[in-house]
Amino acid sequence: MRELIGYIKNIMETVATIFEGMAITFSHLVRRPMTIQYPDRIEKPVQETLPLRYRGILEVDMDICTGCLACERVCPITCITIGIEMNKETKQRAFTHFDIDICKCMYCGLCAEVCPTGSIRHSQEFEGACYNPASLVRHFVTEPVLLYKPKKGGETDPRLVTKVEVGLKYLDEFATPEGKAGGAGAEEG
Ligand code: SF4
Numbered sequence: 001m002r003e004l005i006g007y008i009k010n011i012m013e014t015v016a017t018i019f020e021g022m023a024i025t026f027s028h029l030v031r032r033p034m035t036i037q038y039p040d041r042i043e044k045p046v047q048e049t050l051p052l053r054y055r056g057i058l059e060v061d062m063d064i065c066t067g068c069l070a071c072e073r074v075c076p077i078t079c080i081t082i083g084i085e086m087n088k089e090t091k092q093r094a095f096t097h098f099d100i101d102i103c104k105c106m107y108c109g110l111c112a113e114v115c116p117t118g119s120i121r122h123s124q125e126f127e128g129a130c131y132n133p134a135s136l137v138r139h140f141v142t143e144p145v146l147l148y149k150p151k152k153g154g155e156t157d158p159r160l161v162t163k164v165e166v167g168l169k170y171l172d173e174f175a176t177p178e179g180k181a182g183g184a185g186a187e188e189g
């Protein structure tokens, strides 16, 4: 008799737990979904919601890059390769290439921190998927670009003023988040 009671009790517990589980399952039919259909059913691009200090795919503004090589030297895994040549006639130095292998990059931010002008910085972009890993090497120089020379007393070239400001603002907010003023080398001669 005791065995029969135990047997029936087991069946009742089994039925009860099945109903309990199914109740949770069916409750999701009427709940608002937690998932979001990305990327086509969101109110605005995720990139626009990311903070300035988000470490997305690196970008370089060659117009304000001094060619100091600090970013190349500091990168722990040699993602950055920079080439500079002197024009024998004009005696001006120009970039031959500035490449970043974002496939290798670990987004540590060290290169952006040491840049004196804020020319290399993390963007808000994170969608880098592609079929060919070779296309993950970003080339920022397609034709020789002269090195930027920061001016004493601040930039005066109207084409560069905003770019310098953007770079220094980035440095202040990314590399020195505690509000220490100034992105260094912008005042070198
Ligand atoms: S974020 Fe880090 S790993 Fe990536 S290029 Fe800069 S220093 Fe190198």
Ligand code: SF4
Residues within 6 Å of the ligand: 060, 064, 065, 066, 067, 068, 069, 070, 071, 072, 082, 111, 114, 115, 116, 117, 118, 119, 120
């Ligand atoms: S100015 Fe910035 S981006 Fe240009 S070489 Fe120096 S550290 Fe790199």
